[in-house]
Amino acid sequence: MNPQPDCPFCRKLAAPPGSANGWAEAEIVWQFPHSVAVLGPWQFFTGYCVLVSREHATELHHHSHRAAFLNEMSTLAEAIGACFKPHKLNCESLGNLVPHLHWHVFPRFASDPERLNPVWLALERAKIDPAEKLRLETGTVPPAEVKTRLRDWLTANHAPTL
């Protein structure tokens, strides 16, 4: 489907990186052929990324390049796993707020006392508790290093690029 003027992800995708409406260069982890991987804000889950489809589609079965897009999600998850050695990976496509296909790839660590719960319970608290928000935004690795490590792995493993 063509870009939708009212879609926040379509607007981000259309804007040059670093421009007022686009993603910051520092956020962009990888330009896959069918998606863009960006660092997510909740770096308590060190390595957390959001993978945004280039195509505007609301559901997987509407996507013109579904298999390739899903493969990119899996590659990104593998990279996060390889770089940060989580206990488990959570891959989630919700789209309740922004119905343009995107994947949340959250690494979960054995050190997290809430590792058995979906991340959304903690993130709900962050909406009303600034200290919790700050805690969940803060990882053990600086964001610039998260990005570098992921890019190095993706480069070494010949991840596809645009």
Place this chain on the structure above:
Amino acid sequence: MNPQPDCPFCRKLAAPPGSANGWAEAEIVWQFPHSVAVLGPWQFFTGYCVLVSREHATELHHHSHRAAFLNEMSTLAEAIGACFKPHKLNCESLGNLVPHLHWHVFPRFASDPERLNPVWLALERAKIDPAEKLRLETGTVPPAEVKTRLRDWLTANHAPTL
């Protein structure tokens, strides 16, 4: 990876449907080549299914038939979408409690006042509130009919079977 003796999903998969350790026949929606689709307990999300990989793998990049397994997930989501016309589909692979690959496919309906939130916030309340649990277990369509409608769609659309 081979079946793991301590894995609840491996045990379910090994047991015949309808046996003490297996899924009930009434729960089983579809036997895909690489996964089994079963009706989920939270039928407030009418059509909610869990898709369990036949292979024991903890992460997608460890799965021997990843692309086919992901395609089965997308086919199941399409079936749920076609049968129950949700506003949005949520596809989630967590595995925090049972680290054997499975997808939660939750349809979200415009009539749900919590449609902008992940389902996990409501499901968390159900842990401590029996009335909320009952509400979330109860859909607008009886489970047997949910199963029939999904099976009819999957049959008509030539979904792959074991």
